Structure formats: structure tokens, C-alpha cells
Amino acid sequence: MAADYRSRASCLAVIFLCLQLAQAFYIPGWSIKSYQEGESIPLFVNKVYSDNTQIQYAYSELPFVCPPSGRKHARTGLISGSNIALNLGEVLRGDRIMVSDYDLEMGKDEEARYLCSHEVDRAGLKRAIELVKNGYVAEWIVDNLPGATSFVTVDKSRKYYASGFKMGYEETSLSTGQPRYFLNNHVTLVIRWHKAPGRDGQHGEKVIVGFEVYAKSIEAENRDASGLPADMRNTRNGLELTMARNTTNTTLTRDESSYIVEVSDNGAEDATITIPYTYSIYYREEDHVEWANRWDLYFVNQEESSKIHWFAIVNSVIISGLLTTVVAVIFARTIRGDLKGYKDAGMEELRLGKRSRGMRSPRRSDEKKGGLLDQIDADATPGADDGSDDDLPAEDITGWKLVHGDVFRTPSYGHLLAPIVGSGMQLVFMALGLLLLSCFGVLNPSFRGGFISVGLALFIVAGVFSGYFSARVYKTFGGSQWQHNAVVTATLFPGMLFATIFILNLFVWAQASSTAIPLGTLFGLGALWLFIQLPLVYAGSWYGYLKGGAYSHPIKATAIPRQIPLQAWYARPVQAALIAGLIPFAVIFIELLFVFQSLWSDKSGYYYVFGFLAVVSTILILAVMEVTIIAVYIQLCSENYHWWWQSFFLGGSSSVWIFAYCVYYYLHVLHIRGFASGVLFFAYCGLACGVYGLLTGTIGFLAAYGFVRRIYGAVKVD
Numbered sequence: 001m002a003a004d005y006r007s008r009a010s011c012l013a014v015i016f017l018c019l020q021l022a023q024a025f026y027i028p029g030w031s032i033k034s035y036q037e038g039e040s041i042p043l044f045v046n047k048v049y050s051d052n053t054q055i056q057y058a059y060s061e062l063p064f065v066c067p068p069s070g071r072k073h074a075r076t077g078l079i080s081g082s083n084i085a086l087n088l089g090e091v092l093r094g095d096r097i098m099v100s101d102y103d104l105e106m107g108k109d110e111e112a113r114y115l116c117s118h119e120v121d122r123a124g125l126k127r128a129i130e131l132v133k134n135g136y137v138a139e140w141i142v143d144n145l146p147g148a149t150s151f152v153t154v155d156k157s158r159k160y161y162a163s164g165f166k167m168g169y170e171e172t173s174l175s176t177g178q179p180r181y182f183l184n185n186h187v188t189l190v191i192r193w194h195k196a197p198g199r200d201g202q203h204g205e206k207v208i209v210g211f212e213v214y215a216k217s218i219e220a221e222n223r224d225a226s227g228l229p230a231d232m233r234n235t236r237n238g239l240e241l242t243m244a245r246n247t248t249n250t251t252l253t254r255d256e257s258s259y260i261v262e263v264s265d266n267g268a269e270d271a272t273i274t275i276p277y278t279y280s281i282y283y284r285e286e287d288h289v290e291w292a293n294r295w296d297l298y299f300v301n302q303e304e305s306s307k308i309h310w311f312a313i314v315n316s317v318i319i320s321g322l323l324t325t326v327v328a329v330i331f332a333r334t335i336r337g338d339l340k341g342y343k344d345a346g347m348e349e350l351r352l353g354k355r356s357r358g359m360r361s362p363r364r365s366d367e368k369k370g371g372l373l374d375q376i377d378a379d380a381t382p383g384a385d386d387g388s389d390d391d392l393p394a395e396d397i398t399g400w401k402l403v404h405g406d407v408f409r410t411p412s413y414g415h416l417l418a419p420i421v422g423s424g425m426q427l428v429f430m431a432l433g434l435l436l437l438s439c440f441g442v443l444n445p446s447f448r449g450g451f452i453s454v455g456l457a458l459f460i461v462a463g464v465f466s467g468y469f470s471a472r473v474y475k476t477f478g479g480s481q482w483q484h485n486a487v488v489t490a491t492l493f494p495g496m497l498f499a500t501i502f503i504l505n506l507f508v509w510a511q512a513s514s515t516a517i518p519l520g521t522l523f524g525l526g527a528l529w530l531f532i533q534l535p536l537v538y539a540g541s542w543y544g545y546l547k548g549g550a551y552s553h554p555i556k557a558t559a560i561p562r563q564i565p566l567q568a569w570y571a572r573p574v575q576a577a578l579i580a581g582l583i584p585f586a587v588i589f590i591e592l593l594f595v596f597q598s599l600w601s602d603k604s605g606y607y608y609v610f611g612f613l614a615v616v617s618t619i620l621i622l623a624v625m626e627v628t629i630i631a632v633y634i635q636l637c638s639e640n641y642h643w644w645w646q647s648f649f650l651g652g653s654s655s656v657w658i659f660a661y662c663v664y665y666y667l668h669v670l671h672i673r674g675f676a677s678g679v680l681f682f683a684y685c686g687l688a689c690g691v692y693g694l695l696t697g698t699i700g701f702l703a704a705y706g707f708v709r710r711i712y713g714a715v716k717v718d
Contacts, residue, residue: 031446032291033143034196034205040074041104041191041208044084044097044141047514048167051601052134052671054680058096058514059138062131063124064183066116066277069101088456088524089449094515097141104142104191106206107283114227115277122243125273128168129241132181134673137164140213142191144446147213148298161297165213168241182238184215186278192286209286209294220276227276243271295445299609309612312590316619319587323626330633400636404712405558407636411644414477418485420648422470422537423493424698429462430455431695435617438610456528463490463533467540468548475550486541490534493694497687498525504683507676515680551705554713564640571638573646580631581653584696585661587623591616592658596665600681621699624651628700629707636708643704651700655693659685 035041045059059065060081068081084097101115120128140147148161168183192210195201217238222230229235289297400407411417434455437443443450470489471482479485501517508516569575591613628650632643662685666672672681 032197032207034200034207035106035193036203036205037107039106040076041106041142042073042076042078043100043102043104043189045100046095046097046139046141046146048131048136048138049094049164050131050134050136052673052677054515054672054677054684055508055511055513055674056094056515057131057136057512058098059140060096060098061512061514062127064118064120064128064275066101066118068098069116071101073099073103087449087453088521089452089454091449091521092452092517093449094513095449096514100140102189102279104189104281106191106193108281109283110279110281112228112232113279113281115279117227117274117276119272119274121270121272125241125243128183129181132168132183132241133170133179136167138167139164140211142189142211143208144448145208145211145294147189147211149214150212159297160299161210161212163298165215167215168217169238181241182217183241183275184217185239185275186216186218186280188214188216188280188282190214191281191283192289193283194286194289194291197291207291209289209291210297218276218278220274223276228278232280239275241273243273298445308590309594309609313612313615313619315590316587316616316623319583320619320622320626323583323623323630327626327629330630399639400633400711402639403562403636403641404555406562406641407643407708407712408553408555409557409561409641410477411642414644415474415479415485415488417645417648418470418474418477418479419489419492420694421473421698421701422466422468422489424694424701425469426459426462426466426493427691427695428698429465430458431617433458433462435610435614439614460528460533460536463536464540466490467537467542468544470537471541471544472548472551475545476553482541482545483538485545486538487534489541490529490537494529494533498529500683500687504680507679511676551709554709562639562641564642565638567638567640571635571640573649576631576635576646577649577653578656580627580650581655581657583627584620584623584654585657587620588616588654589661592661596669600665600670620696624654624696624699625703627651628704632704632707643708644701647704648697648701651703652693652695652697654696655689658692659689662689 047056048059048062049056060068071080072078073080078099080099080101082099084099086095086097090097103113138147146163147165148163149165150159151162152159165187166184168181171180171182172178173180190210190212191208192212193206194209196205196207216235218229218235219237219239221237224230434443434451437454438451443454466489467486470485474482474485502522505517505522570579594609628647631650632647635643635646662682666678666681670681672678
């Protein structure tokens with residue numbers, strides 16, 4: 001029964017993941033939706049967000065907007081107020097999409113249309129003022145396009161979109177000098193369409209290539225019986241968010257502005273304010289925008305900055321080229337020369353040994369297989385006969401040659417390093433998969449929440465690789481309890497990540513934010529880990545430990561560890577890691593500006609120059625590998641053989657500089673307000689830097705491991 005239960009639960013978890021990924025999948029050029037003349041177009045409301053805070057709210061849950069009427073939209077089967085099924089990524093990013101009451105029909109213009117009049121109490125009014133004061137913008141969706149405000153470039157040659165529209169605006173009273181807050185209660189919707197491709201276009205059908213929203217504040221007075229303003233073209237006064245009565249309007253001819261003399265209400269707790277909502281709809285043909293490239297207007301700013309992207313690539317190539325030159329010099333001159341000297345000295349020692357020592361010249365079979373460095377170590381062993389002192393001059397054995405008997409010694413806390421490296425390999429496979437899918441266009445802004453959903457799926461599937469590499473490294477370090485190592489590998493990183501997110505969730509739960517992860521989603525994530533991630537890691541560990549086995553080393557460690565001399569200040573672990581981390585940070589610094597702008601400043605999350613990102617990421621990987629190799633070589637030359645952990649820290653040390661840049665960005669670029677928003681910002685940045693550090697640290701560890709094995713196993717004596 002228990003086995004049947006686990007099997008059913010595993011199947012349910014797989015189905016849950018597949019359903020989450022299937023929602024809203026979209027490939028440009030294939031998923032085209034065309035509309036006939038007069039066909040109903042559903043409008044969805046999503047959420048409100050701000051550049052000044054990390055707290056998001058569901059638009060439909062705001063206390064001052066029109067509640068859904070439950071009306072059924074013709075020929076769509078959608079009912080206003082019903083929630084749209086979301087994929088896992090949409091839920092985690094705070095989306096809450098609901099069908100609205102806005103009635104749109106293809107090709108039918110409406111100069112003014114009444115939606116509702118909503119009565120708001122003091123609490124709702126205070127909430128509205130808070131959102132307007134913090135600069136919140138609303139996100140609506142039509143045909144999978146987010147509603148946008150239209151702008152033009154500085155040279156006025158191109159138009160571009162900024163997602164969302166403002167909930168209101170703030171003004172300073174001319175009479176009192178106090179701030180006044182106005183709510184945008186009227187929206188003008190502009191639907192831009194293009195002739196549908198193929199046969200649909202021949203039948204007069206149209207596709208939507210643009211969705212623009214222009215918000216406006218219109219006073220509640222001076223309206224007709226239908227709730228519409230008397231004159232839509234002449235609405236000077238906005239809807240102020242106050243319980244006060246507007247008694248006098250006075251026109252100032254000097255600056256052609258007006259002010260309102262305010263009087264306070266009687267302070268009754270049940271006082272309310274009525275907010276009327278209206279909207280206009282216009283359909284305009286757009287000849288220059290095809291359906292396949294309708295998202296381009298959202299990325300004009302990124303395209304305009306292509307010169308900066310190219311500068312970032314050139315900067316990265318120059319840095320990587322310098323590092324490659326240094327590594328080439330190390331391999332081609334220093335190490336090869338050292339190994340050649342070893343070989344020549346070894347061959348001379350063999351010739352002299354055969355002549356002078358007679359029966360002592362033949363080597364044992366294990367020494368012959370061990371390579372030249374093993375032979376040198378054997379000759380230097382205490383207790384050898386007196387002829388060994390003349391084999392090799394002492395002054396020739398310096399630097400990294402002296403630690404050949406300790407360089408492959410099992411590191412301290414190797415049982416912890418193995419799961420960390422395994423988790424890092426899991427992240428490497430996930431990142432490569434996301435980057436490839438993004439470059440091929442499978443992951444794009446239309447696939448809302450796709451990065452998180454697909455990234456989570458790739459992370460779970462890559463659990464096989466995590467267990468495999470972790471088990472092999474664990475066995476290399478002499479571990480015997482591979483089952484325990486498999487559980488630690490499957491739990492360590494996901495457990496820390498889940499615990500951090502759960503604690504952060506408490507903050508957003510307290511704020512009633514849409515960013516809060518629902519309890520059902522938390523249970524779903526737990527099921528994915530327990531019934532899919534854990535078995536995959538276990539299977540990979542079984543194969544890696546029993547079938548793959550331990551990695552072989554060209555030299556065996558000596559019985560007695562060598563004493564490490566005093567290290568220079570720049571060769572000490574912390575200083576060396578910080579210095580090494582500066583170079584990869586310099587490689588990605590410029591591209592990092594665009595990523596930060598997309599995630600934190602624009603809040604759109606629409607980063608679309610994946611070609612540049614792929615090139616910079618490739619150069620970053622090369623830079624991390626080369627920096628780690630150079631730093632480990634310097635460390636070995638300093639006769640410090642504790643390189644296992646140090647190579648990991650060297651590879652991931654640029655994450656420290658990235659986090660320091662996050663602090664600078666928070667203090668000097670962003671305008672985030674509130675304790676909860678600050679906690680969320682630094683927590684998210686810390687998680688991102690931790691993931692980045694784990695990924696690059698693993699790359700650095702593997703590069704150093706391959707380098708050390710290469711230089712100490714390069715020469716064999718026949």
C-alpha cells in the first residue's frame with residue numbers, strides 16, 4: 001500500500017508540473033489569434049506594482065475599483081470576476097489575472113462608456129492614496145499583450161512602449177502647499193490591429209499588434225444621467241482623493257491653472273466617497289507592425305542601447321583575452337619547462353643510478369606506473385640509502401613541485417563540498433538550458449512566467465546530474481555512505497532556498513500582497529521535491545557511486561602532511577578570493593546594468609537581448625575558469641596545497657562584488673520605501689547572488705581540478 005501511494009503521489013506531482021508548464025505556452029509566429037469584425041475581445045486585469053516598493057497587489061482585490069459583475073462575455077465563455085489558470089511561474093512572480101467587465105468589440109469605437117460607480121469608505125480611500133503616493137501602475141492584458149503607455153525616443157524617430165499605466169498622480173495645492181492626490185478613473189484604450197496573415201486575412205479577420213492605455217482623472221460632478229461626463233473633451237478638474245467637499249473653483253489666468261478651496265467633512269466614520277469609472281475605446285490600423293514582431297515596441301530602449309551591449313562584449317573579450325594569454329604562458333612556458341626539467345633530471349638520475357647502484361636501479365612496478373613525481377617522492381623518503389642525495393639538486397625542487405605529495409590529499413569537510421558541487425552542476429545544466437531556450441525564442445515575454453516554470457522543471461530534471469557528480473566527488477574523497485550523501489545533496493540547496501522563500505512569504509502575507517505564494521503552491525513545490533527531485537538525485541547518486549566510481553589521481557598523498565609556509569597577504573584565502581572575483585565582475589558589469597534595470601527599475605521583467613547575454617555568459621565562464629586556474633597555480637607555487645575549497649571560493653567570489661553593487665544600486669538608483677520592501681530586495685538579491693556564486697564556484701572547482709590533475713599527471717617515465 002505504501003508503495004502504491006508513493007507511486008500515485010509521484011504521478012500526481014508529474015501531472016501537476018506538466019499542467020503548470022502547459023499554461024500560456026507560446027512560440028512567436030505560431031500561436032496567432034485573429035478576430036472578426038465585431039467579435040468580443042476579453043480584457044484581463046492583473047496586478048499593480050511600483051518602482052518605489054517590492055509589494056504588489058492584485059488589481060481585482062483593490063477596495064476602490066469596480067467589483068466584477070459576473071456578466072458573461074458573448075462568444076468567449078468567460079465570466080467577469082473569474083480567475084484565469086496560471087502556470088507556476090506566474091504564481092511565483094505575483095500575477096493574479098482575472099476577467100474584467102470592460103466590453104471590447106473588434107473595430108467598434110466608443111468615445112465614452114460607463115463602467116460603474118463605486119462607493120469607497122475611509123479605509124479604501126486611504127489605500128487609494130497610498131497607491132497613488134507610491135507611484136503604482138496597473139497592468140492590464142489584451143490578447144496576451146500588456147497594456148502600455150506610448151512614448152517616443154529622444155530624437156522622435158521611433159515610438160516605444162512602457163508597460164502599465166499610472167493609477168493616479170500627485171499635485172501640490174497652490175493655496176495650502178500640501179500634496180493632493182488624484183485617481184485616474186477614466187482610461188482610453190487604443191487597440192492597434194493589422195490584417196491577419198493567410199486565409200484569415202482574406203476573410204477580413206484582424207490581429208492585435210498593440211494595446212495602449214491612456215489614463216485620466218475626471219471629477220465626479222458634472223455628469224449626465226448615464227454617469228458620463230457632460231463634455232469628454234473639456235474635463236479640467238480631476239477626481240481628488242479626499243472626503244472634503246469641493247465648494248469653489250477659481251481660475252488663475254496667469255498660469256491657466258485652477259485650484260480648489262477645500263473644507264473638511266464632519267469626520268463621521270461612515271463617510272464615503274463615490275468614484276465613477278468610465279472608458280473609451282478606439283481601434284486603429286497599424287500597417288508597419290506585423291503580428292510576429294508586435295513585441296518589438298516594448299524593447300526599443302534595449303535595441304537603442306545595442307552599442308553599449310557591443311561595448312560590453314568588447315570589454316569582456318579583452319579581459320578574457322588577457323586571461324587566456326596568462327594561462328597559455330603558464331601552460332606553454334612555466335609548467336612545460338618545469339616538467340621538461342623534471343623529465344631530464346629524472347632520466348639522468350636513472351642513468352646514473354643504473355651505473356652506480358647496480359641492483360638498486362630497477363624500479364618497483366608501482367613506481368613505474370606512478371610517474372616521475374612519485375619517483376622523486378620515493379627517493380626523498382627518509383631512510384633511503386646515501387646515494388639519493390645526489391639524484392636531483394635541492395635548488396631545482398621549488399614551488400608547486402614541493403607539494404606533489406599533498407596536492408590530492410582529501411580536504412577538510414569533503415563530505416560537504418561534494419553535495420555543494422553536485423548542486424552547482426544542477427544549476428549549470430539549468431542555466432544552460434534556459435539560455436539555449438531563450439536564444440531560440442522558446443522562452444519569450446509572451447510566455448508569461450515561462451522562465452521560472454521552465455527553470456524549475458530543468459532544475460528538477462537536472463537532479464540526476466546533481467546526484468551523479470556529487471556521488472563521484474564524494475567517493476573520490478573516500479566517502480562510503482552514498483545514500484546519506486544523496487539525501488544531503490537533494491536537501492541542502494533546495495531546503496535552504498525553500499526556507500528562505502517561506503520566511504519572505506511571511507512578510508508579503510502580512511502586507512496582503514499578491515506576491516505571497518498560496519499555501520497550495522507551497523504544498524505543490526514540496527511534492528515536486530519529495531516525489532521527483534529526491535528520487536532523481538538518488539538514482540544519479542547510485543549510478544555515480546557504484547558505476548562511475550571515484551576519479552583517479554596521478555599521485556597518491558603522503559602519510560604526513562607537509563607544513564605550509566607563511567603566505568603573502570594577497571595569497572591568503574579571503575584576499576585572494578576578493579581580488580580574483582573582481583575580474584569576472586568586470587566582464588559582466590555592463591550587461592548587469594541592463595538586467596538590473598529590467599528587474600528593479602522598469603519592473604517589467606522584459607529582458608530580451610539574449611544573444612548578447614549568451615555571448616557575455618560564455619566569456620564569463622571562460623573568465624571564471626581562467627582566473628581560478630591562475631589563482632590556484634599561484635597558490636601551489638606558494639606551497640599551499642589547500643586548493644579544494646579555495647578553488648570553489650575563487651570561482652564564486654564575484655558574487656560578493658555583485659551583491660555589493662546591489663547595495664549601491666539600492667542606495668543611489670532605486671527609490672524603494674518601507675522596511676518590508678527593503679528586506680525583500682536584499683533577500684532576493686542575496687538569493688540570486690548565492691545561486692550565481694554556487695554556479696560559478698562549481699565551474700571554478702572543476703576547472704582547477706582538471707588543471708591540477710593535468711600538471712601533476714602530464715609526465716610519465718618509461
